[in-house]
Amino acid sequence: MSPAIVVAVALLSPLAGAVGCQLIRSPRVAEYLNLAASVIVFVAILRLLPIALHGPYTLLHGYLIVDPLGAWVLLSVAAVYLLASLYSIGYMRTLHTPARLHRFYALFAGFALTMLLGPLMNNIGVYWIAIELTTLVSTFLVGFEKTRESIEAAWKYIVVVSAGISLALLGIILYYWGGSLILGPTYALTWGTLRSVAPHLNPTIALTAFLLVFIGFGTKVGLAPMHTWLPDAHSEGPAPVSAMLSGALLNTAMIGIVRFIQVIDAVRLGALPQTVVVAIGALSLAIAALFITRQTDIKRLMAYSSVEHMGVMTLGFGFGGPLGVAGALYHMLNHSLNKSLMFFGSGNAMHAFRSKRLGRIHHVLSVMPIAGVLWLAGAVAITGAPPFGLFLSEFTILRAGLAGANAWAVFVMLALLVVIFIGFLNHFRAMYFGENPQVAAATSCGQPDAADRFWRVLPMWLALIPLLAMGLWWPSTLSHYFAVIATQLSGDAR
Numbered sequence: 001m002s003p004a005i006v007v008a009v010a011l012l013s014p015l016a017g018a019v020g021c022q023l024i025r026s027p028r029v030a031e032y033l034n035l036a037a038s039v040i041v042f043v044a045i046l047r048l049l050p051i052a053l054h055g056p057y058t059l060l061h062g063y064l065i066v067d068p069l070g071a072w073v074l075l076s077v078a079a080v081y082l083l084a085s086l087y088s089i090g091y092m093r094t095l096h097t098p099a100r101l102h103r104f105y106a107l108f109a110g111f112a113l114t115m116l117l118g119p120l121m122n123n124i125g126v127y128w129i130a131i132e133l134t135t136l137v138s139t140f141l142v143g144f145e146k147t148r149e150s151i152e153a154a155w156k157y158i159v160v161v162s163a164g165i166s167l168a169l170l171g172i173i174l175y176y177w178g179g180s181l182i183l184g185p186t187y188a189l190t191w192g193t194l195r196s197v198a199p200h201l202n203p204t205i206a207l208t209a210f211l212l213v214f215i216g217f218g219t220k221v222g223l224a225p226m227h228t229w230l231p232d233a234h235s236e237g238p239a240p241v242s243a244m245l246s247g248a249l250l251n252t253a254m255i256g257i258v259r260f261i262q263v264i265d266a267v268r269l270g271a272l273p274q275t276v277v278v279a280i281g282a283l284s285l286a287i288a289a290l291f292i293t294r295q296t297d298i299k300r301l302m303a304y305s306s307v308e309h310m311g312v313m314t315l316g317f318g319f320g321g322p323l324g325v326a327g328a329l330y331h332m333l334n335h336s337l338n339k340s341l342m343f344f345g346s347g348n349a350m351h352a353f354r355s356k357r358l359g360r361i362h363h364v365l366s367v368m369p370i371a372g373v374l375w376l377a378g379a380v381a382i383t384g385a386p387p388f389g390l391f392l393s394e395f396t397i398l399r400a401g402l403a404g405a406n407a408w409a410v411f412v413m414l415a416l417l418v419v420i421f422i423g424f425l426n427h428f429r430a431m432y433f434g435e436n437p438q439v440a441a442a443t444s445c446g447q448p449d450a451a452d453r454f455w456r457v458l459p460m461w462l463a464l465i466p467l468l469a470m471g472l473w474w475p476s477t478l479s480h481y482f483a484v485i486a487t488q489l490s491g492d493a494r
Helices: 003-024 027-052 069-094 099-121 124-142 148-183 190-201 203-221 231-235 239-267 272-293 298-319 321-353 369-384 389-402 407-435 439-445 450-474 476-491
Strands: 057-061 064-065
Touching: 003 027, 003 057, 003 064, 003 069, 003 099, 027 064, 027 069, 027 099, 027 369, 057 389, 057 476, 064 069, 064 099, 069 099, 069 239, 069 321, 069 450, 099 124, 099 239, 124 148, 124 203, 124 239, 148 190, 148 203, 148 231, 190 239, 203 272, 203 298, 231 239, 231 298, 231 389, 239 272, 239 321, 272 298, 272 407, 298 389, 298 407, 321 369, 321 389, 321 450, 321 476, 369 389, 369 407, 369 450, 389 407, 389 450, 389 476
Parallel strands: none
Antiparallel strands: 057 064
16 A cells, blocks of 8 residues: 555545534534544554655655654554544543534544644645644634633643744744755755755754754743643643643654754754753753642643653653664653543543542542552553553663763753652552542542443553553564664764
């Protein structure tokens, strides 16, 4: 099967789902249309992975690119889209908004479509447009519940992220201008073209452009200090939307940063760009550690965990080399699965206890025994503890850092991971084993029916099982896949 056909299937499925949900206007039909689209997308991306290994391929006159790096990001998007679509069936029914559910699923499928477009964009300007489209569509999902807090979070999200993305656009324009001094006033600004011309760019222009795009797309990724939108947007949107924002959306902006790191490496400016990337990754970990240890809101706790893990990924790509790239890519998929699990558990707890406050969530296992066990296992996994996948990816990134020029960041990363481990699990200790006389009143009306409980527990199992498998076994096929990506990222920079 050609890459063009697979890509067409992956993109047309959520588009058809979004249109169908809006036209049919039936909540039950809409949820299954969206679920069918997510299954088709996931199968198509699984088929695309081995095809992309022999790439890169360009499609639509060079506007689309299929390469191993993009396909790996698409895998994380497709996995989260499928899990969140399963979970939303049980979760969204409890919000008592049947008249608007078809709109939710239309937006949900449209959001997935915009995230699938980003990693496939070969023209850098069009990539910027795709990232901005993710913002526009997801803003309506963040504010879907129409509470004062959710609407405020949606406005903050679109203002802060759009401001950051505007800086990225300025950086792209600078790159184009720098290239025009070599290639002439008109040329196609593709990733390959920019990499090929990078060694001839004016160093000052190239560095300024890189800092702008790094800050701009770093805002979308949620890196500190540009992360201010993330805790509000992740905490106020419905739980399946939070999973999509954290587990999928952030990765579609991260791939842009990775591709620009490849460009700036080719300019050969020494260790400065790499040090900037590593420093921002370490700062993100530090900010996350401070807020995680003092957090009082369950979904904001998960949001700051996203800031932490985006920082870890940034450190991996900043350290570079085969180990750094492999660790960061492995971390990407593990985090996507793990954070989906954590937001699903948060949604279940919020429904059972009628509160997002950590202080009102107690004796979780007595209220939701199966989902509670899965959520607790996910909490252990998200802190990077063995035997789960995030332990292997973080250990690989630490090894990569020791071999590079920024070994200081390894010790900072290790210390902050220990702080986050203690602070994060301390919250779960209180929720699971703490005492609260209000717990009976808080949970008296919190049990979903059996059908809804099935839809809300199944995706937690589907996320946890691969997390455990990838912690116990790193397949050789993945090692080969990551090696190909690392070679392409470094080879084109020579």
